[in-house]
Amino acid sequence: MGYFEILIVFFSLVFFCLFFQNKNGLPTNWPLVGMFPEILKNVDRIHLYLVEILEKSDLTFIFEGPWFTKMQLLVTIDPANIHHVMSKNFQNYPKGSKFNERFDVLGDGIFNADFVVWQYHRKMAQFFLGHPKFNNFLVKKTLKKAENGLIPVLDHVSTLGIQVNLQDLFARFTFDAGCTIMMDHDPNTLSVDFPVNPSSKALDDIEEVIFHRHVVPTCVWKFQRWLNVGKENKYKKAWKTLDSFIYKCITAKREDIINNNQKEDNEVCTDLLTLYIKDDENLKTPIGYQGDKFLRDTVLTNFIAGRDAISITLSWFFYILSKYPEVASKIKKELDNIVIDWTNVKEMNSKLVYLHGALCETMRLYPPIAFEAKTSIASDILPSGHQVNPNMLIVFNLYAMGRMKSIWGDDCNEFKPERWITKQGNIKHEPSYKYFVFNAGPRTCLGRDMAFIQMKIVAATIIQNYVIEAVQEQRVVPNVSIFLHMNNGFKVRVFRRPS
Numbered sequence: 168m169g170y171f172e173i174l175i176v177f178f179s180l181v182f183f184c185l186f187f188q189n190k191n192g193l194p195t196n197w198p199l200v201g202m203f204p205e206i207l208k209n210v211d212r213i214h215l216y217l218v219e220i221l222e223k224s225d226l227t228f229i230f231e232g233p234w235f236t237k238m239q240l241l242v243t244i245d246p247a248n249i250h251h252v253m254s255k256n257f258q259n260y261p262k263g264s265k266f267n268e269r270f271d272v273l274g275d276g277i278f279n280a281d282f283v284v285w286q287y288h289r290k291m292a293q294f295f296l297g298h299p300k301f302n303n304f305l306v307k308k309t310l311k312k313a314e315n316g317l318i319p320v321l322d323h324v325s326t327l328g329i330q331v332n333l334q335d336l337f338a339r340f341t342f343d344a345g346c347t348i349m350m351d352h353d354p355n356t357l358s359v360d361f362p363v364n365p366s367s368k369a370l371d372d373i374e375e376v377i378f379h380r381h382v383v384p385t386c387v388w389k390f391q392r393w394l395n396v397g398k399e400n401k402y403k404k405a406w407k408t409l410d411s412f413i414y415k416c417i418t419a420k421r422e423d424i425i426n427n428n429q430k431e432d433n434e435v436c437t438d439l440l441t442l443y444i445k446d447d448e449n450l451k452t453p454i455g456y457q458g459d460k461f462l463r464d465t466v467l468t469n470f471i472a473g474r475d476a477i478s479i480t481l482s483w484f485f486y487i488l489s490k491y492p493e494v495a496s497k498i499k500k501e502l503d504n505i506v507i508d509w510t511n512v513k514e515m516n517s518k519l520v521y522l523h524g525a526l527c528e529t530m531r532l533y534p535p536i537a538f539e540a541k542t543s544i545a546s547d548i549l550p551s552g553h554q555v556n557p558n559m560l561i562v563f564n565l566y567a568m569g570r571m572k573s574i575w576g577d578d579c580n581e582f583k584p585e586r587w588i589t590k591q592g593n594i595k596h597e598p599s600y601k602y603f604v605f606n607a608g609p610r611t612c613l614g615r616d617m618a619f620i621q622m623k624i625v626a627a628t629i630i631q632n633y634v635i636e637a638v639q640e641q642r643v644v645p646n647v648s649i650f651l652h653m654n655n656g657f658k659v660r661v662f663r664r665p666s
């Protein structure tokens with residue numbers, strides 16, 4: 168090729184780029200590859216990138232994938248759109264078959280279900296998760312775990328003066344507490360020797376692969392699954408490990424019930440599995456009687472629902488307190504001035520106002536579940552004026568939502584527990600389509616009260632007994648996943664308060 172031809176190609180390319188380049192700071196929709204290069208360029212800082220993009224696009228933008236994939240996502244954090252999708256036109260926005268495929272390990276559990284199957288699950292879950300016997304059990308076991316698991320480990324690291332990764336510690340706490348509450352089985356992963364537990368590791372692997380399934384084209388991960396290689400092979404093994412663990416617990420529980428061998432006083436205090444098994448004849452889902460498979464799906468779903476969200480919130484909560492020691496002092500003062508009775512869940516969730524505000528504020532800035540998605544059935548127009556096509560994926564980014572001036576005001580990047588307190592000193596409630604952390608509409612989270620009481624028990628146990636000091640040389644940043652884990656955890660030193 169001569170100089171002249173090279174010059175022509177060069178200037179054509181420059182013209183081409185200038186012609187297509189978006190001038191408003193939004194991602195450019197390049198021929199063939201769509202907006203994909205822009206996303207790839209920013210993948211390591213995807214949360215911050217979405218804050219920028221959604222701010223510039225007035226809270227909603229349409230992401231165009233490579234042309235051959237026909238991928239089009241509508242990303243929105245506009246509260247009016249969320250209210251519309253989650254409540255007003257709920258029937259038009261199921262989770263959809265793509266969600267089902269990616270989360271197939273959850274079987275037919277509530278997270279994966281739509282329409283009549285979901286309605287059935289929802290009714291059951293509402294009844295059992297709100298059951299007084301289960302709530303008593305939850306509080307009793309969480310307190311026991313704090314006393315026999317959390318305190319000994321914190322005492323151990325403070326006596327030796329060694330660092331501990333708080334994120335790992337909380338993951339162990341919620342894994343043990345979750346197994347105990349769901350199935351009355353404590354695997355004791357929260358102990359001074361920090362054992363590796365195959366089922367806990369399997370859950371981590373499953374979550375990693377599910378995220379992978381969201382970012383690579385469907386045909387790629389399905390091909391890997393067919394070949395049983397790479398991440399899909401890891402997924403299959405993890406699935407097997409979890410199944411074997413949960414089915415063993417179900418069998419043991421059934422035997423205990425038949426032999427009347429139950430550990431707790433069943434009249435006042437019972438784990439979730441026992442409640443479900445005792446209602447066995449009612450476990451006829453709209454897709455037929457599923458026996459232990461139904462119990463397995465239910466236990467696993469509740470497990471995934473609660474375990475990470477609670478441990479992640481606690482990790483960010485203590486990270487923020489390390490930056491705002493005055494908030495930790497105010498929480499301690501509140502705890503010192505209140506008669507604590509954890510068994511009274513309602514009272515504890517309404518009385519510890521400042522602690523409640525600090526937890527809400529943590530989840531506003533660091534929502535433990537960072538992304539949510541729905542799929543449209545029919546075409547629709549959103550309140551923002553955006554056109555929704557049939558079978559379109561609607562994605563919500565909760566991280567960006569908590570950091571929008573137009574939603575939370577000019578001080579949206581500041582940590583202010585006071586934001587959640589009324590002039591009368593009560594807890595201030597925000598509409599769920601604005602504070603979307605626990606979902607909104609008919610599919611609102613069913614574990615909200617449980618989660619708050621567990622987080623408050625852990626926060627109170629630590630703040631009343633210890634001082635937490637962040638290790639200086641570390642960069643604490645969120646990772647890129649569905650759950651907002653910290654990339655390298657949060658390393659701290661622990662000091663016992665003088666008694």
Ligand code: HEM
Nearest residue numbers: 277469472473476477536604605606610612613614617618
């Ligand atoms: C800080 C803690 C928690 C947060 C932030 C949270 C958040 C959420 C969110 C965002 C959803 C919607 C997920 C989706 O539809 O894709 C959800 C649903 C759900 N959560 Fe939670 N959750 C928490 C703790 C819990 C706990 C402890 C439980 C009980 C074991 C629980 C039970 C459920 C259930 C059963 C659903 C499904 C509701 C439905 O689809 O109808 N959650 N939660």
